[in-house]
Amino acid sequence: MSVEKDTNSVDEKEPKAGDLRKVTAKTYEAELKAAAHGLNKKESLSAYFTILAAGFGLISDGYQNNLMTMSNVIFKKLYPNDYTSVVSTRVSNSLLVGAVLGQVFVGLICDRVGRKVALVSTTLLIVIGATLGTAAHGVHGSAQGLFWFLTIARGVTGVGVGGEYPASSTSASEAANETAQRNRGPVFIMVTNFVLSFGGPLAVSVFLIVLSAAGENHLETVWRVCFGIGILLPLTVFFFRLRMLSSKLYRKGAIKRRVPYGLVFKRYWRELIGTCGAWFLYDFVTFPNGVFSGTIISSVIHNGDIKATAEWQLLLGIIALPGVFVGAYLCNRLGRRNTMMLGFSGYLLFGLIIGLAYNKITKIIPLFVIFYGLMQSVGNMGPGDMLGLTSSESYATPIRGTCYGLSAAIGKTGAAVGTQAFTPIQNNLGKQWTFIIAAICGVIGVLITYFCVPDMTGVDLADEDAKFMKYLADNGWEGEIGEDDERGMFADHHVAEAGSTEQLS
Secondary structure (H helix, E strand, C coil): CHHHHHHHHHHHHCCCCCCCEEECHHHHHHHHHHHCCCCCHHHHHHHHHHHHHHHHHHHHHHHHHHHHHHHHHHHHHHCCCCCCHHHHHHHHHHHHHHHHHHHHHHHHHHHHCCHHHHHHHHHHHHHHHHHHHHCCCCHHHCHHHHHHHHHHHHHHHHHHHHHHHHHHHHHHHHHHHHHCHHHHHHHHHHHCHHHHHHHHHHHHHHHHHHHHHHCCCCHHHHHHHHHHHHHHHHHCCHHHHHHCCCCHHHHHHCCCCCCCHHHHHHHHHHHHHHHHHHHHHHHHHHHHHHHCHHHHHHHHCCCCCHHHHHHHHHHHHHHHCHHHHHHHHHHHHCCHHHHHHHHHHHHHHHHHHHHHCHHHHCCCHHHHHHHHHHHHHHHHHHHHHHHHHHHHHCCCHHHHHHHHHHHHHHHHHHHHHHHHHHHHHHHHCCCCHHHHHHHHHHHHHHHHHHHHCCCCCCCCHHHHHHHHHHHHHHCCCCEEECCHHHCEEECCHHHHHHHHHHHHC
């Protein structure tokens, strides 16, 4: 009741002009510049824990994204007649559909309600979805019932996984800007794309350990244990997220009501085309190649042995990892945009090499896996590292979560389209065409990046926030900004002066 009373009292006071301090674009910029990097001990500690918690949270995303890689191989062994390509695609795509919903809605919650609420919600959703997946059963032992149960469970997990993208990434970007502004890019990459990419080798390593312990005669135990481990990973950060503080940028600049989406689109339409379009192309290539890479390798290995497939899959994942470190090294030296273009160019190079020489190269399994891994590595170096970074830097704090979530959601839509199209492309055009199409996507990615993605290398996030608020003032927007003790009524200087005169009279 006390909460209700407090809320009502706030609502009653809000219409009165004198209740909130007046903020203009100039005063906002001056206050932001003065306070953006001046953290007390508690704020500094919270910022470091926010960065670390983002890493631990997103590693669970990477694990969940790659969990179906070897699970697909197991299900085909256990249910050869029931686990058709249609069922396989449906189960894999359910995570993507959930992720799209999570990215859009949690992105909005991230901005409109708060970073902490968004982060705690996504953690709980991943735990619930992973628990349902581990316990999945069909009625009377029905295989189709099992796969429908898994579809729903993976969908719930997907909402949490998708929500982690805007929630963790925006929080990590703002915290890194406060504590390590010059190295914001490398820090951000190491706690986002590195842990997401590490989720692949981690999932396969867990699979190999469980398979060795349980044996190939207990494959159902193997996949259930692998699903169950996905419950533990997000729980590691739950307590820290309950205790975290929002960044100073968000506390000063949050817009929770009357968000001017029309003005946002007018200012950021080019950036949205860049981040959304590039992310669509990247996930269109990367996600199906990740989900079905186990199947591809299994088809190349003559006896289709599960353990051998997993070992080659682990090598593939390890080869792909160095690209993340190269991207982190280049993002400040070469710049965000140039590094992303370099990565897309790698798709063109390795996609054509593998695609045009597919029939010959697949006869030499180590060579095929190395080239396949290098293609994924350059993807990690370029768009894999840079898309999250540019999406978190290109937009102002009040709408960062929304625009990041939208960009990532369009990316996951590309992943869903790619996953849906992957099997028909292989069946109708040939397996080599999945790599040739990756090369084509690389060319388009270079063009979109060059014309539409801004290079924010070395730019303080506070600078873009100040420019955004001035833009809103120039276009006549007025409204409440900030949260907690930083709340204020934002208006252009004429309105602010009028309000001050009224107060004096």
